[in-house]
Amino acid sequence: MEVIITPAPAIGGLVVDQIGALLDRKPTAVLGLATGSSPLVAYEELAARVNDGRLSLARARGFTLDEYVGLPEGHPCSYRSVIDHELVSRVDFAPGAVMGPDGTAPDLEAACVQYEHEISTAGGVDLQILGIGTDGHIAFNEPGSSLASRTRVKTLTDQTRRDNARFFDGDVDAVPRHCLTQGLGTIMDARHVVLVATGRGKAAAVRQLVEGAVSALWPATILQHHPHVTVVIDEPAAAQLELADYYRDTYAARELAR
Numbered sequence: 611m612e613v614i615i616t617p618a619p620a621i622g623g624l625v626v627d628q629i630g631a632l633l634d635r636k637p638t639a640v641l642g643l644a645t646g647s648s649p650l651v652a653y654e655e656l657a658a659r660v661n662d663g664r665l666s667l668a669r670a671r672g673f674t675l676d677e678y679v680g681l682p683e684g685h686p687c688s689y690r691s692v693i694d695h696e697l698v699s700r701v702d703f704a705p706g707a708v709m710g711p712d713g714t715a716p717d718l719e720a721a722c723v724q725y726e727h728e729i730s731t732a733g734g735v736d737l738q739i740l741g742i743g744t745d746g747h748i749a750f751n752e753p754g755s756s757l758a759s760r761t762r763v764k765t766l767t768d769q770t771r772r773d774n775a776r777f778f779d780g781d782v783d784a785v786p787r788h789c790l791t792q793g794l795g796t797i798m799d800a801r802h803v804v805l806v807a808t809g810r811g812k813a814a815a816v817r818q819l820v821e822g823a824v825s826a827l828w829p830a831t832i833l834q835h836h837p838h839v840t841v842v843i844d845e846p847a848a849a850q851l852e853l854a855d856y857y858r859d860t861y862a863a864r865e866l867a868r
């Protein structure tokens with residue numbers, strides 16, 4: 611696990627450098643796209659680089675991580691609408707190149723199986739962008755999730771519904787209770803995971819992610835078993851890391867060697 615502690619304004623550029631290097635090697639790359647506020651700086655930067663011609667997603671594909679159950683199509687808080695608004699509408703993906711789990715499907719179980727099938731038919735995710743919840747969830751894999759789980763229906767915790775109420779005009783009752791989410795096993799199949807976290811509110815989750823014991827209580831800790839994870843965080847999110855100086859030194863040394 612590579613840990614990069616950096617001032618917040620540098621985060622978007624660092625993430626998009628990784629995406630750019632991938633697209634240079636593989637213009638048909640498959641990107642895993644997270645919603646939430648953490649990746650927005652990366653999407654801003656991605657849109658800027660596409661719009662000034664430095665980068666193209668025209669042959670790339672994308673898969674989102676998760677979706678609320680029961681929000682009608684086009685609802686502004688559905689993750690489909692969010693990713694369309696924040697990224698897809700601002701870059702040059704081909705029509706239909708970005709898919710997400712269908713939270714309106716009459717048969718949700720079947721929609722989950724179908725989604726796994728779509729991802730594997732596309733060749734799997736090359737680079738997965740992730741945020742992290744304050745309780746250590748990734749996608750919507752809440753504490754207690756099976757570390758080997760695949761895409762499935764999950765119940766959101768009260769904590770996550772409270773955290774996400776800000777997107778629903780502060781109305782926690784408007785936040786759905788259920789979601790479809792890629793499983794931890796699904797996320798672990800991505801070839802490279804780039805996780806972004808900022809702010810003191812994420813410090814405990816980041817501490818567990820990087821230095822805690824692997825446990826279903828902190829689902830993101832499964833990433834310690836992944837061969838290629840890059841964690842990009844600002845100083846407040848790094849505040850509880852015991853080995854923060856070591857991560858700073860090793861990153862500086864790698865940069866010098868480049």
Ligand SMILES: N[C@@H]1[C@@H](O)[C@H](O)[C@@H](COP(=O)(O)O)O[C@@H]1O
Binds near residue numbers: 647
């Ligand atoms: N399902 C999403 C996660 O994918 C995201 O990582 C998390 C953190 O969001 P934020 O980046 O806004 O703090 O929120 C939601 O629950």
